[in-house]
Structure formats: structure tokens, C-alpha cells
Amino acid sequence: MAKPLHLGFLYAPHSGHQTHDESFDPLNPIHLTSLAQDLERTGFAFLLVDDSVGHAEPARNEAFTTASFLATRTHHIGLIAAANTSYVEPYNVTRLAASLDHVTHGRAGWLVSTGVADPAGANYGQAAVAPDVHYQRADEILDIARRLWDSWEDDAFIRDKQSGVFVDGPKIHPIDHIGPSFRVKGPLNVARPPQGQVIVAHRVVDRRSADFAGRHADIAILGAETAGNIAALRDNVLAAARGVHRDEQHVRLFAEIVPFIGPDHAAGTPTTRVANHVSGTPTEIVDQIEALANAATLDGLVVAPRLLLSGLDALSRDVVPELARRQRLRSGDGSATLRERLSLARPCNIFEHKAPCQASTAA
Amino acid sequence: MSKRELHFGLMFWAGGTHPSGWRYPSSHAGAAFDIEFLQRVTRIVEAAKFDFLFLGDRLASDPSLQTTNPSQMSRLEPFVSGASLAAATSHIGIVVTANPTYYDPYNLARMFASLDHLSQGRASWNLVTGADEIAAGNFSRQGHWDTERRYDWADEFVTVVRGLWDSDAITPLHHKGRYFDVAGPLNVKRPPQGHPVILHAGTSDRSRELGARDADVIFAGQATIESAKAYYADVKSRAGKYGRKDGDIAILPGLTPVVAETTQKAVEIFDHLNSFIALEPDGDGGEASRYGSLGRMGKRRNLTAVSAAIGVDISGQDRDAAVDPVVLAEANEDGQRLFADVTRLTRRDVKGRNRLTYRDLIIGHISTGAVVVGDPNEVADHIQLWFDERAADGFNIFPPYVPESVEAFASLVVPELQRRGLYRTDYSGSTFRDHLGLAKPAPILANASSL
Numbered sequence: 001m002a003k004p005l006h007l008g009f010l011y012a013p014h015s016g017h018q019t020h021d022e023s024f025d026p027l028n029p030i031h032l033t034s035l036a037q038d039l040e041r042t043g044f045a046f047l048l049v050d051d052s053v054g055h056a057e058p059a060r061n062e063a064f065t066t067a068s069f070l071a072t073r074t075h076h077i078g079l080i081a082a083a084n085t086s087y088v089e090p091y092n093v094t095r096l097a098a099s100l101d102h103v104t105h106g107r108a109g110w111l112v113s114t115g116v117a118d119p120a121g122a123n124y125g126q127a128a129v130a131p132d133v134h135y136q137r138a139d140e141i142l143d144i145a146r147r148l149w150d151s152w153e154d155d156a157f158i159r160d161k162q163s164g165v166f167v168d169g170p171k172i173h174p175i176d177h178i179g180p181s182f183r184v185k186g187p188l189n190v191a192r193p194p195q196g197q198v199i200v201a202h203r204v205v206d207r208r209s210a211d212f213a214g215r216h217a218d219i220a221i222l223g224a225e226t227a228g229n230i231a232a233l234r235d236n237v238l239a240a241a242r243g244v245h246r247d248e249q250h251v252r253l254f255a256e257i258v259p260f261i262g263p264d265h266a267a268g269t270p271t272t273r274v275a276n277h278v279s280g281t282p283t284e285i286v287d288q289i290e291a292l293a294n295a296a297t298l299d300g301l302v303v304a305p306r307l308l309l310s311g312l313d314a315l316s317r318d319v320v321p322e323l324a325r326r327q328r329l330r331s332g333d334g335s336a337t338l339r340e341r342l343s344l345a346r347p348c349n350i351f352e353h354k355a356p357c358q359a360s361t362a363a
Numbered sequence: 364m365s366k367r368e369l370h371f372g373l374m375f376w377a378g379g380t381h382p383s384g385w386r387y388p389s390s391h392a393g394a395a396f397d398i399e400f401l402q403r404v405t406r407i408v409e410a411a412k413f414d415f416l417f418l419g420d421r422l423a424s425d426p427s428l429q430t431t432n433p434s435q436m437s438r439l440e441p442f443v444s445g446a447s448l449a450a451a452t453s454h455i456g457i458v459v460t461a462n463p464t465y466y467d468p469y470n471l472a473r474m475f476a477s478l479d480h481l482s483q484g485r486a487s488w489n490l491v492t493g494a495d496e497i498a499a500g501n502f503s504r505q506g507h508w509d510t511e512r513r514y515d516w517a518d519e520f521v522t523v524v525r526g527l528w529d530s531d532a533i534t535p536l537h538h539k540g541r542y543f544d545v546a547g548p549l550n551v552k553r554p555p556q557g558h559p560v561i562l563h564a565g566t567s568d569r570s571r572e573l574g575a576r577d578a579d580v581i582f583a584g585q586a587t588i589e590s591a592k593a594y595y596a597d598v599k600s601r602a603g604k605y606g607r608k609d610g611d612i613a614i615l616p617g618l619t620p621v622v623a624e625t626t627q628k629a630v631e632i633f634d635h636l637n638s639f640i641a642l643e644p645d646g647d648g649g650e651a652s653r654y655g656s657l658g659r660m661g662k663r664r665n666l667t668a669v670s671a672a673i674g675v676d677i678s679g680q681d682r683d684a685a686v687d688p689v690v691l692a693e694a695n696e697d698g699q700r701l702f703a704d705v706t707r708l709t710r711r712d713v714k715g716r717n718r719l720t721y722r723d724l725i726i727g728h729i730s731t732g733a734v735v736v737g738d739p740n741e742v743a744d745h746i747q748l749w750f751d752e753r754a755a756d757g758f759n760i761f762p763p764y765v766p767e768s769v770e771a772f773a774s775l776v777v778p779e780l781q782r783r784g785l786y787r788t789d790y791s792g793s794t795f796r797d798h799l800g801l802a803k804p805a806p807i808l809a810n811a812s813s814l
Contacts, residue, residue, distance in 0.1 A: 027480040027552055029449070053469065056550040061477035065446040069481045072402070072450035089465060091422065091501040092440075099443035103398040123469040125544035152437070159392035164383065164641060166392075166429040167436070185500035189424035189437045191396050 004330035005293055006300030006342065007320065008080075008221075008254060009039050012050035013060050013308065021308045026060030029069060035312070036070045039077055042316035043329060045341055046078030048111050048201065048221075048302065053087055054120030063111075064096045071104040078107045078338035080201050080219075085138040086115030087124050090182055094145040101193035106337030109199035109219070110145075112212075114138045117203070135208055140179045142200070142216045147175040149197050150349045151187035173351045195339045196346040203256075204233050214240020214251065218344055221302050223256045225276055227295040230255050234296055252299045252342050255292060259285055259305055261314035282318035289319075290328060299342075300330070369750055369786040370613050370757030370799065372415040372458065372582070373408045373769065375401060376434035380619060381763035383639030385433055389767045395438045402451040404766050411773035412787050414798045415456030415487060415580075417562075417759060418444050422465055422498035430641055442474050449482035456795030457482055458562055460489040463520035464513055465502045471520075472527035472549055479554035484794030487560035490577070492517050492570075514569040516542050521561075521577050528558050529806035557803040560795045566594065575601035575612070579801055582615045582759040586733050591616050591754035613799055618746070618758040621736040622771050630710055633736045636763055637726045640664065645678040662729050666721060669728045673698025677721060685718035701727050708736045732761065739775040746776070747785060 013026040024031050039047055047070070051063035060066075063081035070079055081100060083093045093110075101108035114134040115121060121128055156171035175186035201219035204210045213220040214237045222233040238248045260279035278288040289301060305311025323329040335341040377394035378385030385392045394400045405416045418441035428436040438444075441459040448457050459478065461471055471488075479486035492513040499507045508516070519540045527549040530536045536547030563570065563578035574581045575598055585591035595614050602612050621636070623629040643665045662668050667678045674695035677686075691702050691713050702719075705727040706712050711719035735745040749755040762768040780786040796803060 029481045029483065032481075033450075052550065053473070054550070055548075059550055059552040061480055061551060062473045065442055065474055065477040065481060068443040068446035069450045072398070072447045087467065088470065089467075089502055092466070095440045096443060099440035102396045102439055103443055103447045122546035124467060157393070159385070161386045161388075161390075161392060164386060164430070164639060166385070166433040167426055169426040169429075172424070172426045181503075183500070183503045185423075185497075187424050189421065190440065191437055 002290070002294060002328065003299075004328050005289075005298070005323070006045040006252070006254070006330050007043065007323075008046045008048060008078075008219075008300060008302040009044050009312075010048045010050060010221075010256065010302050010304035011035065011308070012048075012304065013058060024308050026058055032061075032066060032070060033073045035308070036074050036077060036079075038312060038316060040074050042312075042320050043324065043331065044077055045300065045330070045332060046080050046107075046109065046219075046338060048080045048109075049082060050111065051082035051084070051113070052118050052120070053084055053123060054118055064100060067100055067108070068103055071100065071107070074107075076107070076332055078109055078199070078341065079104055080109030080111050080199065080338075082111040082113050084113045084115065084118055084120075085141045086118075086126075086134050087120065088141075090141045090144040090184055091148070091188075093141070094148045095188055095190045097145070097198045098149055098188060098190040098193045101195055101198050102191070106194035106339065108193070108195070109201050109338060111201045111203070112138060112142070112216070113203070116208070131208060135212055137181050138212060139215070140181050143179070144175070144177050144182060144184050146197060147177065147350065148184070148186055148188040149193055150351050151175055152190070152192045153349055153352055154192050154196075157191065192349065195337050196349070199338050199342070199344075204237060207236060210236035211240045213237045214242075214246070215244050217251065218339075218342065219252050219254060221254045221256055222296070222298075223276075227292055230276070230292070230296040230298075234298075250344060252344070253297070254300045254302045255296060255298050256302045256304050257289065257292070259303060259311060259315060259319065261285060261311070261319065282314070282322050285319050286322045286326065286328075289323065290326070293328075367610075367750075367756070369746070369780060370580075370615060371408075371411075371413045371786075372417045372456075372580075372615060372757075372759045373404070373413055374417045374419065374617065374759050374761045375404065375765075376419065376762075377401070377438060377765065378434040379764040379768065380434070380761035381636050382431050382433070383636060384762075384764040384768075386639040387636060387764035387767070390764050391766075394765065395434065398439065398444065398447050400766075401439075401444060402448060404769055405448055405452055405455060407766065407769050407773050409452050409455040411777045412790055413455055413760075414757070415458045415560075415795060416448060417458040417489065418460060419489075420460035420462070420491075421495055422462060422493065423495055423501055425497060442478065445478055445486070446481055449478065449485065452485075454485070454790045454793055454798075456485050456487050456560065456798060458487040458489050458560075460491055462491050462493040462498075463517045464493045464508060465498060466520075468520050468523040468543055469527065469545055469547075469549070472524045473551050475524070475559045476528060476549060476551040476554045479556055479559050480551065484555035484796070486554065486556070487562060487580075487795055489562040489564070490517065490521065490573075491564070510567060510569060514573060517573065519543055521573075525558055525807060528554055553806065556794050556796050557806070560799065560801070571598055571601060574598055575607070576605045578612060579796075579799060580613045580615060582617060584732050585616050585754075586731065588749055588752060588754045591733075591749065592752060595753055595755065610800065613756040615757045615759045616749075616755050617732050617761050619732060619734040619761040619763050620742050620772050620776065621734070621763060621768065622739060622742045622775050624738065624775070626710065626736075626738045626741065629736050629738060630708075633708060640726065640729075642682070642722070642725055664725055664729055666725060669701075669721075669724050672728055673701060673724075677724075680721045682722040682725070683720055686713055686721055686724065688713040708734060739779045742772075742776050743779040743783065746780065747783065750785065 049063040067079040067081040097110045153171035177184040202213040202217040445459045496507040530548035538545045562580045563574040711717040
């Protein structure tokens with residue numbers, strides 16, 4: 001029997017993917033809360049809070065503050081916040097992600113984006129640079145982040161009121177990173193995240209992003225219009241993973257889909273007939289989702305409706321229940337963290353040498 | 364003009380602001396990463412109508428802080444805590460500490476604008492320039508910037524951030540300055556408060572000037588009413604230069620209250636807390652570790668250090684023994700002040716039934732900031748005196764142990780201050796600016812730097 005699928009949801013009110021929906025104000029905390037709670041109730045594994053640091057209409061809130069707010073308003077759904085490696089200090093973004101993992105009790109993720117997807121250097125006094133330079137910076141920041149997340153061993157805290165010993169000093173490690181763009185001494189000032197390492201996601205649209213996802217990502221979101229192209233991106237991601245001796249079983253592969261539901265849906269019908277634009281009645285849409293997932297051997301789908309709320313209504317009312325009825329919706333029952341939900345092991349700490357361990361991502 | 368009223372903030376350190384507060388029996392030693400605990404403590408002070416909850420920050424960690432400032436060694440990133448708090452509260456202001464030295468103005472302007480939208484007008488920026496030398500090593504810097512450089516940078520940084528908050532598609536920023544080149548506009552709508560409330564702390568000349576020009580709330584660490592009055596008068600007169608009125612800035616010094624139903628119980632709690640402080644053997648040598656709450660460099664925790672400070676050699680004395688009255692008689696001016704302070708806090712003296720000990724002198728010597736120990740009336744008297752004498756417009760409350768000292772202040776001192784008509788019994792608005800009685804600023808459309 002075909003395996004059940006994970007569902008993710010892309011919240012990206014500023015991108016070309018989602019046209020402005022008058023009934024939804026992206027700055028409004030009540031609207032954001034109902035969106036996240038609806039997705040959680042429907043059975044989505046995670047919500048991707050996308051972001052942009054360049055010009056964006058409509059205005060909306062920064063992703064990590066949004067996700068931290070939603071952490072308190074939700075209980076099970078993964079919250080994956082975007083941050084752009086071209087415009088942040090590694091120490092700052094690393095502790096944002098680690099802290100989000102603490103306040104969600106292990107439901108956090110970081111959607112890594114780069115200046116290639118969001119050219120906003122003019123807001124940072126930066127000259128335009130080649131795509132490869134953006135990705136070199138991203139590579140270095142991911143290496144720094146992983147070591148900073150591990151800089152406190154899980155049992156570094158003693159907190160013994162009797163003796164007054166608060167921490168076990170030797171279990172706290174400087175990282176002493178010296179690289180082409182950054183020098184970071186460490187340690188981080190945040191305890192190791194509940195998931196060990198925060199889930200890393202990346203949107204894959206070309207060879208360069210596929211390479212990056214293969215090296216670093218737990219979740220690769222494949223964005224292409226035909227099943228063939230999606231499969232090609234998948235192959236590139238897996239080849240890149242093998243290239244750094246990562247077990248390809250440790251990468252979860254998703255395709256981005258744009259649903260057009262119902263014959264008279266307000267969003268109309270797709271302009272062109274492409275595989276990741278799924279359309280028709282709920283039954284037809286589920287047929288198309290299954291076909292796509294089977295053709296490209298996917299672990300799940302990231303839904304990015306053109307109209308945020310009306311798209312979501314139809315999805316939760318008809319499409320997701322149909323997927324569940326066919327036993328193709330993976331439930332989150334029994335999993336506490338996003339990592340567990342995705343069946344990914346909690347990685348060992350690179351600073352611990354007690355027992356041999358298999359890291360799930362490249363060190 | 365409306366009646367002057369007290370303002371309160373709560374300085375949240377997960378283990379309490381006392382260095383050994385986490386060891387107090389009812390404290391939650393693992394509170395630093397427990398967001399539900401922070402939310403619970405914040406609801407206590409929101410029910411007590413506090414103006415704000417204060418989230419401090421440092422941009423580095425060092426295991427050696429464990430005996431002095433364990434709560435500052437590691438904690439949640441304050442925007443993450445602040446946004447999680449916004450989701451769990453409805454009125455209280457949320458103060459997030461952020462250091463321009465290690466941030467980018469575009470990112471910081473977005474973070475605060477977002478927090479202000481998510482909290483519906485309760486965001487606030489505690490602007491620090493960071494005296495922490497080790498932070499430079501985490502941010503690819505060759506070395507720690509000196510004070511002038513940090514403040515020059517911060518001055519332009521604040522101008523850019525305010526400009527971004529006011530920017531829109533029609534009036535993007537186009538800032539080109541000495542340190543920053545920022546096109547804008549910000550891609551988050553103008554915050555509900557216009558500009559989130561700005562806090563600043565510090566005593567240096569540059570810091571007073573920045574505070575007088577840019578801060579809505581200033582918190583300071585003066586330990587005595589005399590120094591606090593001088594500071595208050597100085598900052599408010601400097602603010603006049605920038606066209607600001609007295610009521611435009613609230614000056615809220617730190618205050619550590621140890622309060623219980625009776626004076627005797629309060630002193631017992633104070634002694635209990637101090638009993639956890641690890642003292643050092645007498646003698647010089649070794650490096651003094653950072654001590655206290657405002658980043659001051661520490662003093663040795665022994666009688667050698669006390670001897671040097673008071674001008675009488677008492678090293679080697681039995682720490683639990685009563686202090687010989689001769690020591691007080693021979694002590695210098697600093698020593699006289701130390702004895703008076705220890706007596707004020709412990710109610711112990713060199714004569715009478717309750718004798719102060721050499722140990723009390725060590726504890727008194729290493730303490731920083733203003734501390735008050737007593738029953739609800741005594742603590743309220745202290746607060747009222749500082750308020751009436753214009754040493755303070757209110758206080759940033761430093762809870763020595765959490766949550767019990769927060770509960771004690773809220774349930775014992777707050778009602779007494781309300782009875783005296785000094786403090787609100789309910790919020791009159793829903794934004795942080797409302798609590799401070801500050802209007803929403805008009806946008807600075809003609810950004811000076813862009814025209």
C-alpha cells in the first residue's frame with residue numbers, strides 16, 4: 001500500500017503565490033491565530049511562515065516573532081519560520097531558532113532562504129552579489145548554527161540547589177569558528193534545543209538550491225510545475241545528500257502544490273494545465289495529489305493556495321478528509337516534536353564523544 | 364495636567380535577580396527555558412497593573428557566571444519570549460532588550476514593528492549598547508568598540524529605525540549616513556503605537572544624552588536616594604534641551620524588594636537568600652567575578668575586600684561573630700555608610716540585642732543597587748519617599764527570587780500603594796504608551812537624513 005503523506009502549509013502573503021485576500025489581515029494576531037489553529041485541527045504537520053525583507057505587499061509581520069506568538073496559541077503543529085541568511089548575523093538567527101524550539105517544546109523549524117530568492121541588499125547597505133556568494137554564506141551559517149545548537153550538551157545543566165552548582169562547565173563548548181565570512185566564538189547562550197537540532201527546510205527550485213537542501217535540509221520543498229521536473233529536483237537533492245555522506249533517508253521530500261477547488265471556486269481555474277496546480281472536485285484533487293506523490297516518490301505536499309482563507313476552507317472541509325479516508329494522510333498522533341512527526345531521529349551532539357552516533361545531517 | 368502616578372516594571376530573570384535566588388526553596392531552577400513559567404509570572408504583574416515586563420539580554424555566554432549571574436548565562440532570545448508573552452497577555456507592556464552594536468537597523472525595525480502589531484501596541488525596545496566585551500567574539504568583530512563608537516553608531520541607528528517605522532511606499536527612507544545606507548521602506552505597516560516605547564539605562568554622559576533625547580523610560584541603578592535625585596534632575600533638564608517635557612520621560616530606577624507580612628519575616632527571607640552566597644577565603648588574588656545586576660565588575664566576597672573598603676583591617680575574623688563596635692568607630696566614610704546600610708536592611712547593629720556579623724558586612728559590601736527589606740508599609744514608605752522626592756517616577760522591580768517575591772510584592776505592596784492613591788487600580792488604556800500617558804507620535808515624514 002502506498003505510504004501516508006505529510007501535509008504542510010505555506011503561508012506567504014507577500015509572494016506571487018498568494019494574492020491578497022481581503023478577509024485576511026496578515027498583521028492581525030487574531031487572524032493569524034485562527035489560520036494556525038484551523039491548520040492544526042485539519043491535520044497539517046507544519047505551517048511554513050515565509051518572509052521577505054524586501055518590498056512586500058501586503059505588509060505582514062516578521063516570521064520568527066509570528067511563529068513565537070503562534071507557539072502559545074497552538075499545541076501540535078510544527079512552526080517553521082523563514083530567515084534569510086544573506087541579511088542576518090549567524091549568532092542572532094541561531095538563537096532565534098533555538099529559542100523557538102524551546103517555546104514550542106520541539107515543534108520549531110527554520111525555513112532557510114537566501115538573497116537569491118529575496119534580493120533586498122539595498123535595505124542593508126549591501127551591493128548585489130552573485131548567487132554563489134549568497135549560497136556560500138548560507139553554507140557557512142548552517143555550519144555555525146549546527147555547532148552552536150550543540151554547544152550546550154543536553155545534560156550541561158545541573159541546577160543543584162543544595163550544592164549551588166548550576167552548570168557543568170566542561171559540557172559547554174566554544175565553537176571557535178573562523179570562516180570566510182564569519183568568526184564566531186560561542187558558546188550559544190541558549191540550552192540545546194529540545195529537538196537537538198532545529199528542523200531545517202529549504203525551497204528547491206534549481207540546481208543550486210537542490211545542492212544546499214541535500215547538504216543541510218531535513219525538509220526539501222520541491223517547486224516545479226511538472227511531475228518530471230519535480231522528480232529531477234528530487235534526484236538532485238538526493239545526489240547532493242549522498243555527496244556529503246548523508247543518508248538520503250534523512251531528507252523528507254515535499255512538492256509545493258497550488259489547489260483550485262470546486263467548479264465555481266472564487267480563485268477560478270488554473271491558467272495553464274500544470275501538474276502542481278491541482279484542480280477540480282475534492283475527489284479529483286486527491287486523485288491528482290496521489291498521482292503526483294507516487295510519480296515523484298514524495299513524503300508529502302506543501303499546500304500553497306492562491307487565496308489564503310477560502311482555499312483553506314475547502315481543503316479542510318473536503319480534500320484533507322478524503323485523503324484521510326484513503327489512508328494517505330499521515331497522522332501526528334503520538335509524536336511530541338516535529339522531528340518525531342517526520343520520523344527523523346534526534347541527532348547526537350557533535351561535541352559528545354561518548355558513543356558512536358549517526359548524525360542525521362551533515363556536520 | 365493629570366495627577367502624577369507610579370509606574371512599575373518587572374525585571375524578569377528566571378532564577379531571580381539575587382545571584383542565589385534560584386536556590387531559594389520555592390524557586391524554579393529550570394525556569395530559564397520554561398515559557399509557561401514566564402507567562403505565569405507575567406500574568407501576576409499584569410493583574411497588579413504593572414506597566415511592563417522587562418526581558419534583559421546578553422549576546423554571549425560564559426559558564427563562570429554560574430556563581431554570580433546564572434540567569435544571565437543562558438536564556439530564551441527576548442523577541443521569542445516577548446512574542447510568546449504577547450499571545451498570553453492583553454495589557455502589559457513587553458520590553459525586549461536589543462543591542463544596536465550587533466543588529467541591523469532594518470531587521471530590528473521589523474522585529475519591533477511586528478511585535479507591536481502582534482501585541483496590539485505593547486512593544487518596547489530597551490536600547491543597550493553593550494558593555495559586554497566577549498560579545499564581539501560572537502559577531503565577527505576584531506574587538507570591542509569603545510563607548511564613543513558604540514554611541515555614535517547607536518545614535519544613527521535609532522534615527523534609521525524611527526525613520527523606517529514612519530516610512531511607506533510614498534516616503535521610503537533613502538537613508539545614507541555615516542554608518543548606514545538603508546533604502547526602505549519597511550515592509551511592515553507603521554506600528555500601532557507609531558513608535559514602540561524606547562527604554563534606556565545608563566549613567567555615562569553619552570548614555571544620559573541618548574536617554575534624554577530618545578528614551579520614553581529610563582531605568583537607572585542608583586543605590587541611594589541622593590544619587591537618584593541628582594540623576595533624575597540631570598536627565599530631565601537635559602531632556603528640556605530636546606524640547607521634551609518633564610512628563611515625557613519616566614525615570615524608573617531598579618529596586619529589589621524583600622517583603623513579607625512582618626518585618627521579622629522579611630529579614631528572615633533576606634538572610635535565607637544571602638545564606639546561599641558562596642563566600643571566598645580571605646586574602647587577595649584571583650580575579651573578581653562579575654557581580655550584581657547591572658553589569659558592574661564585582662568585588663571579592665571576603666573580609667580582605669571589606670577591610671580595604673572601610674579602612675579597618677578585619678581580615679581573618681570569624682565570620683559568624685558579632686562585629687566589634689570599635690570597627691564602626693574607626694571606619695572611614697564608606698565604612699560608615701556600609702554599616703548604616705546593613706543595619707537598615709537587617710535591623711542588626713553593633714550594639715543592642717541583634718548584633719550584626721562580619722558575614723553581614725561581606726554581603727553588604729558586594730550588594731549593588733537599591734534594596735528594601737520590610738513589611739508592606741515599610742516598603743510602601745520607601746517607594747513613596749523616592750516618588751515624592753523626585754528620585755523616581757516609579758520602579759523597575761528586581762524580584763530577588765521568583766515567583767514568590769513577585770507574588771509578595773503584588774499582593775502586599777501594590778494594594779497599600781493603591782490605598783495611598785499613588786498607583787492605578789486599573790489600566791486606563793491597552794497600549795504601553797497609554798500606561799505611560801504618552802501620545803502616539805506623528806510620523807517624521809521628512810526624514811532629516813533623506814532630504
